[in-house]
Structures are given as C-alpha cells and as structure tokens.
Amino acid sequence: MTRTRAAILESRNAPLSVREVSLSEPREREVLVKMEMAGLCRSDLNAIVGHTRYDMPLVLGHEGAGTVVRAGRNVTSLKEGDRVVLSWAAFCGDCFFCNKGLNHQCHTVAWPRGKGLLPDWTTRFSEGDKPIFHFNGVSSFSEYTVVYETGCVKVDDDIPFEVASVVGCSVVTGIGAVYNSAGVEKGSTALVVGGGNVGISVIQALKIKGAALIIAVDPKAEKHTLIKDAGADIVLSDISIDEIRKATGGFGVDYAFDGVATEETLNASLAAVRRAGIVVMVGYPHPLAKYSVQPIEFHLEKRIVGSLYGSSNPVRDIPRLLDFYKQGRLKLDGFSSGSYRLEEINEAIKALENNGGKYTITFN
Ligand SMILES: [Zn+2]
Numbered sequence: 490m491t492r493t494r495a496a497i498l499e500s501r502n503a504p505l506s507v508r509e510v511s512l513s514e515p516r517e518r519e520v521l522v523k524m525e526m527a528g529l530c531r532s533d534l535n536a537i538v539g540h541t542r543y544d545m546p547l548v549l550g551h552e553g554a555g556t557v558v559r560a561g562r563n564v565t566s567l568k569e570g571d572r573v574v575l576s577w578a579a580f581c582g583d584c585f586f587c588n589k590g591l592n593h594q595c596h597t598v599a600w601p602r603g604k605g606l607l608p609d610w611t612t613r614f615s616e617g618d619k620p621i622f623h624f625n626g627v628s629s630f631s632e633y634t635v636v637y638e639t640g641c642v643k644v645d646d647d648i649p650f651e652v653a654s655v656v657g658c659s660v661v662t663g664i665g666a667v668y669n670s671a672g673v674e675k676g677s678t679a680l681v682v683g684g685g686n687v688g689i690s691v692i693q694a695l696k697i698k699g700a701a702l703i704i705a706v707d708p709k710a711e712k713h714t715l716i717k718d719a720g721a722d723i724v725l726s727d728i729s730i731d732e733i734r735k736a737t738g739g740f741g742v743d744y745a746f747d748g749v750a751t752e753e754t755l756n757a758s759l760a761a762v763r764r765a766g767i768v769v770m771v772g773y774p775h776p777l778a779k780y781s782v783q784p785i786e787f788h789l790e791k792r793i794v795g796s797l798y799g800s801s802n803p804v805r806d807i808p809r810l811l812d813f814y815k816q817g818r819l820k821l822d823g824f825s826s827g828s829y830r831l832e833e834i835n836e837a838i839k840a841l842e843n844n845g846g847k848y849t850i851t852f853n
C-alpha cells in the first residue's frame with residue numbers, strides 16, 4: 490500500500506481536489522509507477538465537462554512518464570528503475586481483436602477502462618473503503634499510479650521526461666494515423682485539417698514518410714508559422730478546394746487527415762481528395778453527431794477511414810517515434826505550452842480552457 494497525492498474529479502465541472510489517497514499494490518501484469526511528469530490536454534477537459542461517462546471520484550490524467558517502482562506477478566517487460574511512457578491504449582495480447590493484430594481495439598482492457606477500472610475490473614486507488622476510479626487506465630495526475638504492463642512502455646534513459654511525458658497520446662495518434670491507419674506511401678500528397686498537437690504530428694510523420702506535398706489548414710493565423718516549421722508546404726486558413734486542386738494538377742490530394750471531424754470538415758476533406766483518395770478521420774467527433782455525405786463520392790471510390798489512437802500499438806510504436814526524435818526527424822521539444830505543479834492543476838486547466846494546447850504537470 491502506497492499513500493499518494495492525486496488530483497481527483499469529484500463531480501462534473503468541479504475544480505479538481507488534490508489530496509492524499511491510498512494506492513494498493515500492483516497485481517497480475519501491473520506495475521507501480523512513480524510519476525515524473527504528466528501531460529494535460531483536451532481529453533482531461535472532456536472528462537471534466539462530462540463528455541465521457543466515467544464514475545467518480547476519478548483520478549484524472551491520461552498521459553505522462555515516470556519510473557517503475559515495483560512490478561506485479563507475470564510482468565516480463567519491465568523492472569524497477571525502468572524509465573517509462575504511459576499509454577491509455579493498453580491491451581491484453583490474446584483476445585478477439587488482439588489476435589487479429591488490432592491491439593488498439595482490445596476489448597478485454599477497453600471495457601473495464603471505460604468504467605474507470607483496471608483490466609481485472611477493480612481499482613487500486615481508494616479512500617477509506619470507497620474506491621476511486623482510474624481515468625483511461627492511466628491516472629497520471631498522481632505521485633504514484635498503477636497501470637497495466639502493455640500501457641507502460643520502457644524508453645531509453647536519455648529521453649528527457651519533458652519529451653516522454655507528452656508523446657503517449659496526441660503524438661502517437663498523429664504518427665499512427667499516417668503510418669498505420671492510412672499507410673501513406675513516399676511521394677504522396679496530403680491535406681491536414683487542424684494544426685493542434687495531433688495535426689502537427691501528422692505533418693511531421695508525412696514529412697518523415699517522404700510526402701511530396703503537404704497542405705495544412707488552420708483558421709488561426711498565429712499558428713501558421715508553427716505549422717510551416719513542422720513541415721507543411723502550404724498553409725491555408727480554410728479548406729479551399731480551389732487552392733488544393735490548383736496545387737495538385739487539378740486532381741485533389743491522395744490523403745486528407747481530418748483532425749477536426751465536424752460535418753463541414755469531413756465533407757470538405759472528401760471533396761479535397763482525388764478519385765480513390767482516402768480521408769482519415771483522426772479527430773474525435775461529438776459522440777452523438779450525425780453527418781450527411783453525398784454517396785456519389787463513394788462511387789468515385791473515395792474512402793473515409795476511421796482512426797482510433799492512430800491504430801497504434803504503444804509497445805511497438807512509442808519506441809519507433811522516440812527513435813525518430815533521437816535522429817532529429819521528429820521535433821518534440823516545446824510541445825508543452827507551460828508547466829504547473831500538481832497543486833496548481835486547476836490553474837493549468839484554466840490555461841487549457843482559455844488557450845488550448847498542452848501543459849505539463851510536475852510532482853515536486
Ligand atoms: Zn486484447
């Protein structure tokens with residue numbers, strides 16, 4: 490049993506309460522991790538405003554990096570002292586989906602995860618005899634947390650925690666969308682809608698893959714320099730089909746990555762791709778949204794492809810993207826717009842609400 494200070498969501502739209510709670514020992518295939526740094530982004534906000542249906546009280550935080558303190562039974566890939574990146578996309582390795590190579594769809598882990606539980610359908614956090622739930626199986630806004638082995642990826646000791654703490658969610662998602670969901674080939678042309686952390690990661694992955702032309706769209710003019718620096722050849726303020734056709738010999742792009750996922754952006758992305766082109770929906774739509782599309786687009790053999798977590802396997806893909814980082818091909822420094830201590834978590838949330846972006850949380 491460990492005592493740990495954690496940031497707890499008690500009810501929707503309430504400020505988080507930072508206090509000491511109990512954390513029980515890691516069980517089968519679980520590890521106890523001392524957090525060094527966590528990332529705060531929009532998914533945490535979604536839980537606060539009630540776009541997710543987690544039971545409360547809930548320890549928030551869905552990405553971060555730390556050091557392994559103790560491994561539970563049958564943990565083979567991790568030991569005390571390992572530097573690790575946490576990922577919410579843990580998987581069992583032997584279910585209907587895992588056996589098809591679709592680890593990111595693993596239901597054995599995802600079903601309890603959606604209820605705030607670890608894969609054995611229980612919690613490790615508690616206060617007295619009351620359970621406290623785990624956000625996304627990660628709960629990184631806590632000095633210590635217990636996570637499932639495959640959601641905890643060992644990384645090299647020379648990767649700084651500033652970098653390791655922010656790669657587990659949006660960076661994996663953006664790079665995976667290009668590498669796994671779409672399977673982009675060298676020389677392709679692509680449109681990227683939205684220049685947030687996912688969009689910037691998509692652009693960088695396209696560059697690494699050797700895309701011939703990258704057109705990015707973001708309505709915020711002040712972001713355009715950052716988007717260009719990430720590797721976009723053309724940056725537009727809206728999805729101008731005329732401009733996109735002009736830049737692609739009249740055909741349209743091979744791929745469109747829609748990081749916004751509204752009816753408007755999805756239809757514009759569909760219009761922007763050439764015949765037999767692929768739209769990858771990387772953004773998270775409102776869960777109850779309904780869109781209308783013109784099915785003639787499918788007669789032209791255009792496709793819309795879903796992408797959850799960039800169809801990524803964290804154990805396979807996080808070391809790969811950190812290799813890109815070490816080779817200087819993936820820029821990850823400066824991904825955080827500011828750093829706050831755990832006690833200042835509500836100020837960090839305010840900054841996120843007001844300015845967007847991503848923030849890091851420290852524990853000392
Ligand atoms: Zn599975």
Ligand SMILES: [Zn+2]
Pocket residue numbers: 530531532551552658659
């Ligand atoms: Zn996230």
